[in-house]
Amino acid sequence: MDPQYAALLAHAIVDTVRDPLLVLDCQLNVKTASRSFLREFQVEPEAVDGHPVYDILDGSLNVVGLVALLEKALADHTASKAVEIEKDFPRIGKRCLVVEVSEVFFAHNVHKAILVLFHDVTERRSIEREKQELLIETQNLLKEKHVLLLEMQHRISNSLQIIANILMIKTRATTSEEARKHLQDAYTRVMSVAEMQRHIDGAARAKTVSLPPYFKTICDSLVCSMVDDNRRVSLRYEFDDACAASTVAVSLGLIVTELVINSLKYAFPTNRPDAEIVVKYETSGDNWRLTVADNGVGRPGETPASSDGLGSTLVKALAQQVKAQIETKSDAHGLTVSLTHVTFTPRDD
Structure with missing residues (x-):
C-alpha cells in the first residue's frame, strides 16, 4: 500500500472515532488528534499536532496517573489500561475523564504508536455524587426518625404506666365494690395496651x-x-x-x-x-x-x-x-x- 495513502487512511479512521483520541509516537509527541478531540477541548490542530502530550491543553494532561500509565505502556508494552482524572481544563472547565492507553504495533514491530482515548464521565460522576449525597441524607433522616420513634415509644410506655399506677391507687382508695371492679377492669385494659406497645417496640429494635x-x-x-x-x-x-x-x-x-x-x-x-x-x-x-x-x-x-x-x-x-x-x-x-x-x-x- 502506498505510504501516503496509508497515512491518509489512518487519519480518516482516527477522525471517525466518536470519543476524543490522540495518537502519540514513542517520544509521547502527538502525531494526530481526532476531530472529536479538537471539538471537545476546543483547540486547533496546530496547538496539538507535533507537541509533547504533557504540554498541550496548558499542561492539563501532565498528571501523575496518566504519566505513569504512558510510561508503563512504553516500558511494559501493556495492551490497554485506564485511569480516571479530574481537572479544570482550559476553555471547557472542570471535567472528569476516563483515559485509556493502548499500544499499537506496525509491521514487523518496527514502528509503534500510543493511542490515548478519552471518555467524558463528568455527568455520570455528578449523578453518582448526587445519589451518594442523597443516600447519606436519607440515612441521616432515617436515623433521626428512628430516634424520634424510640423517644415516642418511650413516652407512650411511661404514660401508660402512669395511667395504670393512678388507676391502681384509685382502686385501693375506693370503698365502692362496683367502682373498684370498673377501675380494675380499666387497669387490666391499660396494661394490655402497654403489653402490645411493648411488643411492637421490641419488634422495632x-x-x-x-x-x-x-x-x-x-x-x-x-x-x-x-x-x-x-x-x-x-x-x-x-x-x-x-x-x-x-x-x-x-x-x-x-x-x-x-x-x-x-x-x-x-x-x-x-x-x-x-x-x-x-x-x-x-x-x-x-x-x-x-x-x-x-x-x-x-x-x-x-x-x-x-x-x-x-x-x-x-x-x-x-x-x-x-x-x-x-x-x-x-x-x-x-x-x-x-x-x-x-x-x-x-x-x-
Missing part, C-alpha cells in the same frame, strides 16, 4: 421477628383491652411459622391492630353469640397473605369516600411499605380484608 408469638400477643392484648361482658367477641387466629425483618414486622403488627380494632368497633353493633374475628397469616415460599375477617354486618352503603378514613389510609400506607396488595370483600356475612405480598398460591388442605 430487633433485626428479625418471629411472627406467630408477635401476632398472638397483639391479638390477645386487643381482646383483653376491648372485649368485656357487655360485648363478647371471640378472636381466632392461625399463623404459619415465619420470621420477618423488624420493619416489616412492625408494619404488619400495626395493620393487624388497625383491622382488628375496626372489626371490634364496627362489625357487631349488637351483641351476637357467634360474633367472631379470624386473623390468618399464611406463607408460600417468599410470598405471604395476611387476612382479617369477621362475620359481622360488613360495610353497608359503603362508598369510595367512606372507605378513605384515617384507619383505611393508614392501612394503605403500611401495605405500600411491605409491598402488598389490598383486597376487601364486604357483604351481609361480614368483612374480609386481605393483604397479599406478590403472588400467593393457597396450600391444599
Whole structure:
C-alpha cells in the first residue's frame, strides 16, 4: 500500500472515532488528534499536532496517573489500561475523564504508536455524587426518625404506666365494690395496651421477628383491652411459622391492630353469640397473605369516600411499605380484608 495513502487512511479512521483520541509516537509527541478531540477541548490542530502530550491543553494532561500509565505502556508494552482524572481544563472547565492507553504495533514491530482515548464521565460522576449525597441524607433522616420513634415509644410506655399506677391507687382508695371492679377492669385494659406497645417496640429494635408469638400477643392484648361482658367477641387466629425483618414486622403488627380494632368497633353493633374475628397469616415460599375477617354486618352503603378514613389510609400506607396488595370483600356475612405480598398460591388442605 502506498505510504501516503496509508497515512491518509489512518487519519480518516482516527477522525471517525466518536470519543476524543490522540495518537502519540514513542517520544509521547502527538502525531494526530481526532476531530472529536479538537471539538471537545476546543483547540486547533496546530496547538496539538507535533507537541509533547504533557504540554498541550496548558499542561492539563501532565498528571501523575496518566504519566505513569504512558510510561508503563512504553516500558511494559501493556495492551490497554485506564485511569480516571479530574481537572479544570482550559476553555471547557472542570471535567472528569476516563483515559485509556493502548499500544499499537506496525509491521514487523518496527514502528509503534500510543493511542490515548478519552471518555467524558463528568455527568455520570455528578449523578453518582448526587445519589451518594442523597443516600447519606436519607440515612441521616432515617436515623433521626428512628430516634424520634424510640423517644415516642418511650413516652407512650411511661404514660401508660402512669395511667395504670393512678388507676391502681384509685382502686385501693375506693370503698365502692362496683367502682373498684370498673377501675380494675380499666387497669387490666391499660396494661394490655402497654403489653402490645411493648411488643411492637421490641419488634422495632430487633433485626428479625418471629411472627406467630408477635401476632398472638397483639391479638390477645386487643381482646383483653376491648372485649368485656357487655360485648363478647371471640378472636381466632392461625399463623404459619415465619420470621420477618423488624420493619416489616412492625408494619404488619400495626395493620393487624388497625383491622382488628375496626372489626371490634364496627362489625357487631349488637351483641351476637357467634360474633367472631379470624386473623390468618399464611406463607408460600417468599410470598405471604395476611387476612382479617369477621362475620359481622360488613360495610353497608359503603362508598369510595367512606372507605378513605384515617384507619383505611393508614392501612394503605403500611401495605405500600411491605409491598402488598389490598383486597376487601364486604357483604351481609361480614368483612374480609386481605393483604397479599406478590403472588400467593393457597396450600391444599
